[in-house]
Amino acid sequence: MSDKQKLPASLLAPQVDPGRLGFDDTSEVEPLDDTIGQERAVEALDFGLQMKSPGFNMFVSGPVGTGKGTLVRQMVKRLAQTAPAPFDWCYVHNFQDASRPTCLSFPAGQGASFKREMSTFIEGLRRDIPAAFEGKKYLDAEAKIIEETEGKKKALFHDLTALCHQRGFGFEETPVGFGLVPLKDDRPMTEKEMEALSEQVQQELTEKRQSLESDLREFHVRMHTLEREAEQALHHLDHQIVANVMKGAYETLQRAYQDLRPVTTYLQRVHHDIIHQYKDFLPHSGPVLPIPGLEQTRRPDMTRFAVNLIVAREATAGAPVVDEPHPTYSNLIGKIERRAHLGVMYTDFTEIRAGAMLQANGGYLILQALDLLRQPFSWDALKRVIKTGAVTIEDPAEFYGFATAGLRPEPIPVSVKVILVGTAGIYHLLQAYEEDFSKLFKVKADFDVEVPHDERQERQYARFVAKLCKEEGLPHFGADAVAEVIRQGFRYADRHDRLSLRFSLVSDLIREAGYWARKDGHSFVTRADVESALAHQRHRADLPEQWIQDEIREGTLMVDLQGEVVGQVNGLSVYELGDYAFGRPTRITARTYVGTKGVIDIQREVELAGNIHSKGVMTLAGFLAGKFAGMQPFALSATLTFEQTYSEIEGDSAAVAELTAVLSSLADLPVRQSLAVTGSVNQLGEIQPIGGVNEKIEGFFESCKRRGLTGTQGVIIPARNTKHLALNREVVAAVEEGKFAVYGVDHVEQALELLIGVPAGERGPEGTFPPESIYGRTAARLEEMAQIVANWGEGEEEPEKITG
Numbered sequence: 120m121s122d123k124q125k126l127p128a129s130l131l132a133p134q135v136d137p138g139r140l141g142f143d144d145t146s147e148v149e150p151l152d153d154t155i156g157q158e159r160a161v162e163a164l165d166f167g168l169q170m171k172s173p174g175f176n177m178f179v180s181g182p183v184g185t186g187k188g189t190l191v192r193q194m195v196k197r198l199a200q201t202a203p204a205p206f207d208w209c210y211v212h213n214f215q216d217a218s219r220p221t222c223l224s225f226p227a228g229q230g231a232s233f234k235r236e237m238s239t240f241i242e243g244l245r246r247d248i249p250a251a252f253e254g255k256k257y258l259d260a261e262a263k264i265i266e267e268t269e270g271k272k273k274a275l276f277h278d279l280t281a282l283c284h285q286r287g288f289g290f291e292e293t294p295v296g297f298g299l300v301p302l303k304d305d306r307p308m309t310e311k312e313m314e315a316l317s318e319q320v321q322q323e324l325t326e327k328r329q330s331l332e333s334d335l336r337e338f339h340v341r342m343h344t345l346e347r348e349a350e351q352a353l354h355h356l357d358h359q360i361v362a363n364v365m366k367g368a369y370e371t372l373q374r375a376y377q378d379l380r381p382v383t384t385y386l387q388r389v390h391h392d393i394i395h396q397y398k399d400f401l402p403h404s405g406p407v408l409p410i411p412g413l414e415q416t417r418r419p420d421m422t423r424f425a426v427n428l429i430v431a432r433e434a435t436a437g438a439p440v441v442d443e444p445h446p447t448y449s450n451l452i453g454k455i456e457r458r459a460h461l462g463v464m465y466t467d468f469t470e471i472r473a474g475a476m477l478q479a480n481g482g483y484l485i486l487q488a489l490d491l492l493r494q495p496f497s498w499d500a501l502k503r504v505i506k507t508g509a510v511t512i513e514d515p516a517e518f519y520g521f522a523t524a525g526l527r528p529e530p531i532p533v534s535v536k537v538i539l540v541g542t543a544g545i546y547h548l549l550q551a552y553e554e555d556f557s558k559l560f561k562v563k564a565d566f567d568v569e570v571p572h573d574e575r576q577e578r579q580y581a582r583f584v585a586k587l588c589k590e591e592g593l594p595h596f597g598a599d600a601v602a603e604v605i606r607q608g609f610r611y612a613d614r615h616d617r618l619s620l621r622f623s624l625v626s627d628l629i630r631e632a633g634y635w636a637r638k639d640g641h642s643f644v645t646r647a648d649v650e651s652a653l654a655h656q657r658h659r660a661d662l663p664e665q666w667i668q669d670e671i672r673e674g675t676l677m678v679d680l681q682g683e684v685v686g687q688v689n690g691l692s693v694y695e696l697g698d699y700a701f702g703r704p705t706r707i708t709a710r711t712y713v714g715t716k717g718v719i720d721i722q723r724e725v726e727l728a729g730n731i732h733s734k735g736v737m738t739l740a741g742f743l744a745g746k747f748a749g750m751q752p753f754a755l756s757a758t759l760t761f762e763q764t765y766s767e768i769e770g771d772s773a774a775v776a777e778l779t780a781v782l783s784s785l786a787d788l789p790v791r792q793s794l795a796v797t798g799s800v801n802q803l804g805e806i807q808p809i810g811g812v813n814e815k816i817e818g819f820f821e822s823c824k825r826r827g828l829t830g831t832q833g834v835i836i837p838a839r840n841t842k843h844l845a846l847n848r849e850v851v852a853a854v855e856e857g858k859f860a861v862y863g864v865d866h867v868e869q870a871l872e873l874l875i876g877v878p879a880g881e882r883g884p885e886g887t888f889p890p891e892s893i894y895g896r897t898a899a900r901l902e903e904m905a906q907i908v909a910n911w912g913e914g915e916e917e918p919e920k921i922t923g
Contacts, residue, residue, distance in 0.1 A: 124838070124862040124869055128855045133609040133848045137598035139574065140581055144643050145595045150586035152192050155168070155579045156570025156620050163269035165196050166537065167562035168483070174561050175504065176537040179545045181566025184623030186483075188540055190566075195483045195538070202438035203227075205481020208430040208531055210468045212423040215386045222529045224383055229536040229672065233376070234426040240368050244393065247364045248400040252357075260356055266348035272342055279338045282619050285423035288326075288331055296799075299328050299335070326595055347869045350872075352603050360589035361397045365390070373450050392832075405624060422467060429453070429473035430480065438482035443475040446486050448496040451475050452504070453512040458910045471528055476501075476510050480533045488541030488549075501537065505559050508532055521582070535631055568615040574610070580605050582919025583622065584629055596644040603649040604628060611846040613813065628652055660699035664818075667694075667703050672825040676763055676791035678704045680826050683789030688708060688874065690761070691797040691819060692768070693811035700811060702794050702818025706762040709774060709780035715757030718743070718781065722762035725765050739778040741802040742867070746894070755907040757781050772809035774800040775835075775870050786896035788875050795819045796835040796870055809838040819852050820859055828853060833860030835870050 142148055154161060160181070167177040182188045209231025210220040210398060225233055228663055251257055256685070283289060288299045300307040301324050368792075369390055376382040399421070432439070443450060453474035457466045476486055491497050496515050504510055507613045509530040539560065545697055546563065549556040570576055590596050596604070611619030619625065631652035636644040640652075669678040678689060690707040691701055718740040722728035728736075736759060744753050759777050775798040783790045799807040799813050816834045823832040841863050853859040863871045868879035871893050880892025888895035 122875065124835075124864050126841060126844075126854075126863050127859045128851050129415055129859060130623055130841055131851050131854060132613075132848070133572075133603040133606060133845060135577065135605045137602040139554050140577060140598045140601060142581070142598055145467060145581060145585040145588055145601065146399065146595045147400050148581050148585040150589050151579060151582035151869055152586075154186070155583065155622075156189065156576065156618075157186075157566055158562045159191070160187070160442075160566045163196070163562060164191065165562035167538075167564065168198050170562065172912055174505075174558055176560045177539070177562040177564055178542045178546050178549075178560045179538060179564045181568070182352070182542065182568050182621065184621040185566040186622045187564075187566040191485060191540060191564075192440070194443065195485065199438040199440045202482070203404075204436050205430045205435050205438065206430075207231070207428065207432050208473070210427040210429060210471050210482070210528060211385055211514075212425070212468055213529075214423070217423075217467075218526055219727065220266070220471065220526060220528045221381075221385065222531050223379075223385060224328055225379065226434070227383070227436070228434040229460060230426075231426050231431050233382070234428045236372060236375070237424065237426050240365075241421055243368060244365055244402050247604045248361055248397060248404060250537070251360050251364050254400060257360055261353060264349055264352045264356065268345050270343050275338055275341055275345075277464075279334065282334060283331055285326065289367060299331055302320055311787070316344075320361050352688055357397060358394050361400075362393055365393065369544050376765040390421070393475075410546055422469060425469050427469045427471055429471060430477050435801060438663055439479050440483045440485070441475050441479035442485040443879065444490070446475065446491045447494045448498050448500055448515050451491075451494075451497050452500050453477060455512060455528070458769065460599045468526065468528070471526070474510070474512075474531055476504050476535060476838060477531060478512075479535045481532070483536045483538060485538045488539045490547070490861065491539070500770055504535075504879055505537065506555075508534065543746045555863070562632070566620070568620055570620055572614075572616050572618050574711075577605055578623075580608060580618065584904075587626060587629050588633070591630065591633075591772060594636050594642065596629070596632070597646075599646040600632065600644040600649050603646045604632075606845075607649070607653065611812065613810075613843045613844045615844065628656075629870070631656065635860050655698075657676065660696070661701065663694070663696060664701040664703070664821075668821055668825060671704070671822050678706055678822060679792035680704075681829065681831065682792050683791055684779050685787060685789045686784035687778040687792070687891055688780045688783070688790050688794035689796050689819070690773040691794060691815035692761075692764075693774070700814050702811060702815035703765060704822055705773075705817050707759070707776045707780050708758055708762055709759050709777065709784045711755065711757040711781060711784040711900075713754065715754050716756040719758045720758070721758055722764075722768050727764075729767060729769030730914065732768050732773070735774040735799060738802055739774050739781070742778065742800060742804055743781065745802060746804070747898050752905045752908070753901070754908040755785075755901060757784070770809070771799040772797050774798065774813075774817075775806060775867060778867060779871060779874050782871065782893060782897055783875060785900045786875075787900070788877055788893060788896065790874050791876065792833060793823075793829065793831045793846050794833055794874055796874060798835070798837040798864070800867055806837045806839075806864055806867060806870065808837045808843070811845050812836055814838045816846060816861060820853065823859065824853075828858040830858050832858075833862060835862045835873055838863035838865045 154343065160179070164177070164179070168177060179187050179191055180515070187488070187683075204227035206224040207227060209223050209225070209230050211223055213219050213221045214717055223233075267765040284300065284302070287302050288303045301313065302308065316324070345905075369386070375385055376386070449472075449475045453473050453476075456464055456472060457464045458470065473736045475486075486501075489625055496861065507530075509532050510531040512528050514525065537560075543565075549560075584596050584601055584604060587593060604625065606617040608625060609615065611621055611624055628649065632644050632649045635651045636648040639648070641648060667676065671678050679687070680689075686709045688705045688707045691702055692705050693702050718736060720728060720733060720736040723736065735867060747753065761778065762771070778798045778800055779790060780798065795815075797809055797812070799809055801807060816836070819832075819834050823829075843860075846861075850859065864873070872877045875893055878889070878892045880888040880894035882888055882894075888898055890896070890899065
């Protein structure tokens with residue numbers, strides 16, 4: 120077998136020399152205080168965070184585990200610390216319309232002070248107003264007003280009585296009040312005496328009575344006037360007493376908030392309400408209702424004077440940074456809670472609660488894009504707030520008529536820098552289907568998953584390890600352990616020349632290595648501890664892989680690892696189970712026969728092949744046609760299948776194996792089963808790189824190891840995949856010992872010669888291939904099949920002469 124394409128062990132996995140790291144363990148290393156390899160994202164974040172124009176909100180894009188959320192929080196908190204603290208916000212009673220609570224803003228920290236001062240002010244009035252009304256000064260003034268009024272009323276009554284006596288009439292009590300009655304000898308006349316009077320005298324008395332009744336009505340009017348004047352005087356006295364009681368405290372409040380016009384306006388309305396509703400501050404007397412829950416209270420409800428402080432700041436805390444993990448509509452915008460009392464739901468302005476948008480007002484709001492989009496109403500609400508610059512707290516059920524109309528709180532103006540964190544897929548979907556997205560989120564910060572490898576990045580990795588050890592109290596890592604972590608960073612990146620930036624994986628490896636080091640009683644983490652962590656990670660997830668490998672070893676899954684077979688090739692596939700992937704060999708077979716149906720992909724015919732796999736099969740058919748159909752009709756029928764696979768197959772990485780199987784069948788040349796092959800092929804015969812190369816090689820190696828390594832086994836991969844190799848130490852050691860091999864090929868002819876052991880053949884000056892070459896035997900067979908088809912004639916039923 121040619122060793123021309125055999126890859127040396129030095130290319131199979133990156134090597135990291137612990138000696139060049141420059142330390143013995145990470146206790147000597149300064150912990151990392153910045154990011155690794157995300158210069159593009161840092162620049163975008165720095166611009167977006169400091170750009171104040173409307174619409175320059177940010178979408179932070181990148182795969183899970185790249186540390187984008189951590190970096191965003193760090194940068195936002197660092198910037199927020201230098202920013203001024205924004206306003207406090209509260210809701211208060213609207214004395215003109217109770218269903219529309221009013222919002223008030225205060226400099227940071229003053230909202231809580233105002234709430235305390237208002238509470239103290241009202242409690243003081245509840246104590247002082249009753250005391251003032253029970254004081255001697257008030258009682259004397261009240262008595263004086265009543266006494267003066269009674270005196271005036273008595274004087275009026277005296278004048279009226281004198282006038283009636285002068286005209287011969289007196290008063291008598293009737294069921295409806297006092298009436299006039301004629302007098303005789305200063306006593307009321309009887310009915311007999313009245314009847315005894317002459318008609319003329321009776322007429323005169325009637326006229327006098329009518330005149331006096333007019334005076335009596337005037338008397339009643341003047342009496343009511345005196346009572347009203349007395350009542351007004353008492354009210355004025357009460358108002359004056361209340362005003363005097365709260366004068367000092369009220370003026371103190373007004374002076375304290377004189378620079379805040381909406382607050383002073385609100386205080387004026389409070390003052391007016393207290394003056395006119397002062398009786399609410401007085402004790403209520405009366406029978407207590409025996410119904411539970413309806414007992415009459417002696418302290419009336421003073422809720423209207425409460426202050427609902429919904430957003431409170433600290434003056435020295437800087438701008439707020441809110442990371443909302445559950446962005447439901449209520450958590451994002453706010454809500455109006457309701458209370459139940461005797462089966463009735465009710466609410467008021469004290470039940471208004473702020474959401475994340477208000478908590479982040481004047482600062483930064485971080486949201487996970489997927490979590491936001493999963494919540495009903497949340498995305499539309501977020502857009503509305505960004506567009507209008509105000510938060511309106513309302514019940515979303517009212518949009519659909521599921522709730523009765525309740526409070527309509529006054530909107531609160533907001534200025535928030537919104538940062539959405541998500542994947543590139545979500546970003547592109549929003550850009551494509553959400554017309555407002557590009558206007559509202561103008562800054563994109565893309566996080567990379569890998570960084571070019573150099574010594575500086577190795578030192579950054581070491582500093583990251585030191586940082587995690589310090590923050591989480593892990594044992595420090597020796598230089599050899601850090602080198603192994605860096606080596607695994609290459610594996611996570613699937614590159615020789617790049618290190619992974621998926622630090623969630625790296626962090627978990629560091630933590631697990633620290634755990635196993637402590638369990639084994641090591642004071643420092645060693646390379647063996649890191650390898651132990653990797654082995655345990657794999658062991659926890661590799662049960663399906665072990666099942667498959669056991670079935671291959673037992674022969675349940677039929678895979679030949681020795682000998683030669685016509686039309687049969689060992690292909691390689693990768694299974695992905697969440698965050699764990701493994702490779703396994705799969706038998707690929709081809710059968711060719713006379714006909715004109717071309718290459719039939721059985722997987723595609725039974726709908727067990729994805730579009731990319733179907734494209735790969737059609738591409739290899741194009742290669743065959745271009746290679747052999749230049750001088751004669753291309754008459755070929757061939758079937759291709761993956762044996763013992765019962766789920767959908769996707770990808771074109773089996774194209775080289777499938778092409779080899781077809782050519783082996785046509786040329787009637789056996790394929791070496793000790794080799795497996797992976798790679799995509801184009802119509803020109805060039806082999807293209809594929810994914811999962813490490814898992815594929817290790818999967819075939821595991822199958823060979825279980826059957827017994829012979830020294831002839833190996834894997835053929837695209838040469839362009841060499842830079843992606845980061846194989847485990849066991850495979851590298853087997854290659855160094857000559858028990859296993861990895862070959863890199865650039866063209867299909869190289870793969871064919873390795874697999875079949877016969878030259879592929881080059882077309883000569885006459886346009887023919889050498890007769891014993893792979894292409895020569897294939898061309899001869901295709902010519903024979905074309906002749907058979909021609910002899911049968913067009914439209915005749917095709918014979919199915921199967922070969923290979």
